[in-house]
Amino acid sequence: MPDSAPAPSPASNVHAWPSEGLSAIPDWVYTSEEIYEREIERIFRGRTWNFVALDCEVPEPGSFKRSFVGPVPVIVARGKDGHVNVFENRCAHRGAELCRPAAGKTTEFVCPYHQWTYDLAGNLTAVPFRRGIQKQGGMPADFKLEDHGLLQLKVTSRGGAIFASFAQDMESFEDYVGPEVLKDFDATFDGRKLTLLGYYRNTVPANWKMYHENLKDPYHATLLHAFLVSFGLLVAGNKSAMVVDATGRHGTMASAKPPEGPKLAADVKTEMRAFSDSMKLADPRFLEYVREFDSPWSVTMQTIWPNFIVQRELNTLGVRQIVPRGPNEFLMIWTMFGYEGDSEEMTRHRLRQGNLMGPSGFLGIEDNEAMRFVQQGMTRSVTDTSCVALGGPEEGTTHHIITEAAIRSLYRHYREVMGL
């Protein structure tokens, strides 16, 4: 290397936060491979609780499901004792991702490559030809099965949702989420047993954090989502809140459906280009709300950092699991559910209302498209920061929707964890 070559810049200089502070977000948090690797290490494999399954997906001893913690494939299995275990889906021998079916029932996990065998907690129970054949080959005498189990994660659950953490000394889920956000979590997971209605899966060509930001951005809801506005489910001026926990990482976007059609002031209508007085549904069942929750809100969208969304949109219920796949793409797994005791008509109501959400939902389509547009803007353009000054500089919980306070709260927490 010639003497004149500049010393490589330390990472902290390459990734210097803009001088505007929290009202600006630099593009590199969404596009940098180096930042992404640090997120996996410090966030997904750090001190966080990650959603892995619903109880009703692994109902009996031996039930299992393939899942993910961040991008890391894990197996969720209910042991003979009824407890749920979560461990890495990677054979201790040669590293094969050993469990292939999406879900099922078994008594043990056998790696197909060399048949190393694990129990329902991920402990290694058998290695073929461990003692060799006719005193030849085999494992060294000091090889102990108990030293070669699968990496086991800490597990907790609440209200029928199961979470895992790589941090063995994690605080309780309740302390992690905090009382502000736990309140609406408990309104959805209210003790009734959940019944599985099915799955949607989709990729979005955007950074995984955008999904959190979209649900911490109540500003977009009345502007992007013309369906909500056109049919009176949400209009600027509805009773609403954007609740943020003490750390800034979790949130609840909440709104209450007005009892009858929208009554909008003329100036509000002018601001919302999407509003139309003339459109009417032929069948109003998409919009009906059956009161069933101990909550003033008809809609709560909860973001539990870092991989979990709880959707309670009127009566259509689902959880969403974010699986990051590099800085520029994430996989979204939607698990739609109802409650044990739902009548057939109530189940069908939930299914019909499902047209609002998911990768074919009137709202879900728009969110996914908007995030795709943002990532394209960030990866193809010259300008390198975005502006989140709305309602600034306030942070934390707000009771109006024309604000980006919750996004700023998230980035205060994020910068601390990431050392940025």
Place this chain on the structure above:
Amino acid sequence: MRSAVQPVAPASANLRELRLEIEEFNAEYAAVLDAGKVDEWPRFFAEDALYRITGRENADANLPVGLVYCEGVAMLRDRALAIAKTTMFAPRYLLHQVTNTRVLSVNASGEIAAEANYALYETLVDEKTTLQQVGRYRDRFVRQDGRLLLRERHCIYDSLIIDTALIYPV
């Protein structure tokens, strides 16, 4: 695998005729969707129709959810209205190929059970054409005023991971 192949009655001239009629129905259905005329899509359905798009994993496990789940032709019209008039998405072309049509049975009241495979290609501005999904129509047809109409169409897709969004009906 639970996707058992349902045997078809021995082919008769009558069933061949019926298969041809369903193939023509599906070609017309695809032509309307490929032309982007989503507002015309409900006319292929009977008044009490059920329309659902769902992943094969759900169909195989008897899980009832649908990406799209509409009961009755009024709800199909609402879905078409919402997509055409309120939903934001990037412009695109879609192209269906419908093949392997099979007439499975005709019951005493004349209701026809049939299946066909489909492939759905999607082309966005500035992007190459992609295979949005492959799947199978699981249909029940009725005849009204001499015309076939769908009483049930389940679009069961193998391509479990949707790329970003599936916007128009399949």
